[in-house]
Amino acid sequence: MSLKMARIASLLFLALLVHSSTGYLVTSVAQNGSISHRTAGTPVSGFWNGTAKGGSLVAVPAEAMAKASPGGDPPPSYSLNGYFGGTNYMTSVKDQGANCGSCWDFAAIGAMEAQYQINRGNPSTGIDLSEQDALSCSGGDCGGWWLDLILDYLKNSGVPDDACSSYVDGNLASGKTPCPTYHCSNYAARKYYITGWSWISTDAATIKNYIYTYRHPVIVWMPIFNDFPWYDANYWQNYFYSHVATWQEPPYRGGHFVVIVGWDDQGAGTDDDYWIVRNSWGTSGGDVNDGYGGYFYMTQNSANGFFGMQTQAAVIADVVPASTILNKDLIIARLTSWGYLWFIHYPSGTFWTRYWGVSGDTPIVSGADMDGDGLEDIVAWRPSDGRWYILQSKGNYMQSFSRQWGAAGDVPLVADFDRDGISDLVIWRPSVGAWFILRSSGGSATIYWGMQGDTPLIGDRDGDGIPDLIIWRPSVGVWFVLKSSSGYTSWDTYQWGIAGDVPLLDHFDGDGKVDLVIWRPSVGAWFILKSLGGFSVHQWGTSGDVPLLAHVDPSVYGGFADLIIWRPSSGTWFVLRSYTGYDPSSPMVVSWGTSGDVPLTAKGYWSI
Numbered sequence: 108m109s110l111k112m113a114r115i116a117s118l119l120f121l122a123l124l125v126h127s128s129t130g131y132l133v134t135s136v137a138q139n140g141s142i143s144h145r146t147a148g149t150p151v152s153g154f155w156n157g158t159a160k161g162g163s164l165v166a167v168p169a170e171a172m173a174k175a176s177p178g179g180d181p182p183p184s185y186s187l188n189g190y191f192g193g194t195n196y197m198t199s200v201k202d203q204g205a206n207c208g209s210c211w212d213f214a215a216i217g218a219m220e221a222q223y224q225i226n227r228g229n230p231s232t233g234i235d236l237s238e239q240d241a242l243s244c245s246g247g248d249c250g251g252w253w254l255d256l257i258l259d260y261l262k263n264s265g266v267p268d269d270a271c272s273s274y275v276d277g278n279l280a281s282g283k284t285p286c287p288t289y290h291c292s293n294y295a296a297r298k299y300y301i302t303g304w305s306w307i308s309t310d311a312a313t314i315k316n317y318i319y320t321y322r323h324p325v326i327v328w329m330p331i332f333n334d335f336p337w338y339d340a341n342y343w344q345n346y347f348y349s350h351v352a353t354w355q356e357p358p359y360r361g362g363h364f365v366v367i368v369g370w371d372d373q374g375a376g377t378d379d380d381y382w383i384v385r386n387s388w389g390t391s392g393g394d395v396n397d398g399y400g401g402y403f404y405m406t407q408n409s410a411n412g413f414f415g416m417q418t419q420a421a422v423i424a425d426v427v428p429a430s431t432i433l434n435k436d437l438i439i440a441r442l443t444s445w446g447y448l449w450f451i452h453y454p455s456g457t458f459w460t461r462y463w464g465v466s467g468d469t470p471i472v473s474g475a476d477m478d479g480d481g482l483e484d485i486v487a488w489r490p491s492d493g494r495w496y497i498l499q500s501k502g503n504y505m506q507s508f509s510r511q512w513g514a515a516g517d518v519p520l521v522a523d524f525d526r527d528g529i530s531d532l533v534i535w536r537p538s539v540g541a542w543f544i545l546r547s548s549g550g551s552a553t554i555y556w557g558m559q560g561d562t563p564l565i566g567d568r569d570g571d572g573i574p575d576l577i578i579w580r581p582s583v584g585v586w587f588v589l590k591s592s593s594g595y596t597s598w599d600t601y602q603w604g605i606a607g608d609v610p611l612l613d614h615f616d617g618d619g620k621v622d623l624v625i626w627r628p629s630v631g632a633w634f635i636l637k638s639l640g641g642f643s644v645h646q647w648g649t650s651g652d653v654p655l656l657a658h659v660d661p662s663v664y665g666g667f668a669d670l671i672i673w674r675p676s677s678g679t680w681f682v683l684r685s686y687t688g689y690d691p692s693s694p695m696v697v698s699w700g701t702s703g704d705v706p707l708t709a710k711g712y713w714s715i
């Protein structure tokens with residue numbers, strides 16, 4: 108074999124013409140266009156349609172039945188907080204603060220944390236979710252909000268753990284801390300989502316059935332009056348609430364959301380029947396003497412005042428951690444009769460799946476973050492209509508949008524040219540050698556660079572942090588790098604590779620400038636031309652393999668890529684790891700996929 112390794116200041120002519128912000132490739136960009144992907148069969152664990160509302164009872168799911176109590180009617184007393192023995196599935200009672208009207212937030216997240224533990228049969232998962240994030244980033248504020256809106260928000264947007272964004276708004280009488288302020292940087296990967304929720308009927312029998320038989324804490328609305336125990340001078344002891352007044356006397360203080368976790372129909376010191384209710388006003392009030400500070404007891408009996416009866420009640424289906432696509436994951440897109448089924452394999456060995464895209468689409472993932480949350484999205488580019496179909500990481504890969512950009516015969520790529528943290532859509536058109544760049548921040552650009560038969564790539568070779576447009580020409584084995592630092596007017600050339608090779612880009616010397624990589628199928632050899640100077644050669648793979656580059660080993664933040672071979676015949680990933688010094692005697696070998704699949708890798712949020 109021979110590979111010319113000298114860098115040559117080639118004088119090969121390459122048609123070059125730059126247009127500024129003109130030449131829209133298409134006449135319009137659709138807003139949230141409808142899509143024709145298939146979602147049937149998507150293995151989502153939610154057992155309710157999260158959009159079902161209106162107070163009607165929902166069907167009892169088999170999944171919930173499996174968690175059900177031994178059977179029989181709800182007993183005279185029972186509680187999910189262990190008050191009558193058994194397991195306490197509730198997390199610690201929180202304090203929404205002296206002034207902030209964020210009960211809607213604390214009630215929803217309190218039920219969410221408990222439901223997570225209940226559905227896993229583990230009262231000590233350590234789950235602690237961020238009320239501040241839900242307050243800051245949803246439409247609600249310290250002036251209050253609606254239960255259905257916060258539950259929809261938790262389903263569609265999720266919340267990270269509390270350490271990512273701890274509570275700071277307890278003394279805000281109105282407004283809230285703005286959303287970005289208290290996010291941790293990797294908040295998207297740390298989120299939890301509810302899979303669905305439903306209103307339930309507010310009669311006592313139904314609520315007891317949901318708590319006992321199906322194991323759901325019930326979020327309810329209630330009015331608060333001046334005689335509510337916490338407003339009483341004896342609130343240390345007086346934590347039974349049986350309001351009998353009218354709206355006028357004593358004065359109405361406002362609406363409040365709380366969580367019913369159980370009941371006692373045997374009347375502790377009274378012949379009334381009471382709900383056991385988790386509040387969000389700290390633990391110094393309520394049933395402190397019994398070790399249940401923060402809980403109070405509210406009459407079930409509407410005859411004792413119509414305010415004893417809740418007027419809204421809702422339950423959460425299940426709670427799941429965010430699905431993520433990060434740099435260590437191995438990804439397979441498999442064409443099935445339902446379209447592409449994506450399998451995302453975590454380093455732990457677990458995986459998740461989504462259907463996205465149809466036959467004929469180009470599956471794209473590496474570096475594609477069109478919703479700007481730092482996690483890569485699942486993208487299918489469709490030649491037949493030139494549309495980009497984007498399954499957003501935001502919303503746990505359950506929401507989507509599309510954009511029209513490109514046409515049949517084009518090559519789709521992604522990069523962030525305007526550096527706003529959102530991937531821009533890039534189309535390279537071989538017939539005219541044109542790059543069409545649709546910027547996320549608005550506007551577009553057309554740059555002519557390359558010609559039919561070339562391979563387009565994108566990377567930052569000149570080190571200014573902005574993508575350069577790169578063409579590899581097989582006929583002469585020459586790389587043409589059109590530099591962003593020159594305003595895309597001057598270029599460098601490198602002779603590296605020969606016809607039949609596969610060109611790739613990644614980092615191998617830590618200088619932040621992409622290095623030029625050739626994989627030669629005939630001999631299974633990698634030739635890496637480094638920006639700092641010099642080159643390296645590794646034998647890894649054989650003819651018929653698919654070469655990929657990614658950062659999957661523990662040195663992920665060290666900046667050196669791993670050499671990956673995916674072998675279709677056995678569906679095996681062979682990873683030659685940078686942190687072993689590319690030692691072929693200690694590869695990472697993972698069976699994932701099968702013949703006919705499309706293997707893909709992620710860049711991860713660290714390098715998008």
Ligand SMILES: [Ca+2]
Nearest residue numbers: 476480482500
């Ligand atoms: Ca994303």
Ligand SMILES: [Ca+2]
Nearest residue numbers: 527529531547
């Ligand atoms: Ca952008």
Ligand SMILES: [Ca+2]
Nearest residue numbers: 567573575591
């Ligand atoms: Ca650059």
Ligand SMILES: [Ca+2]
Nearest residue numbers: 620621622638
């Ligand atoms: Ca480099």
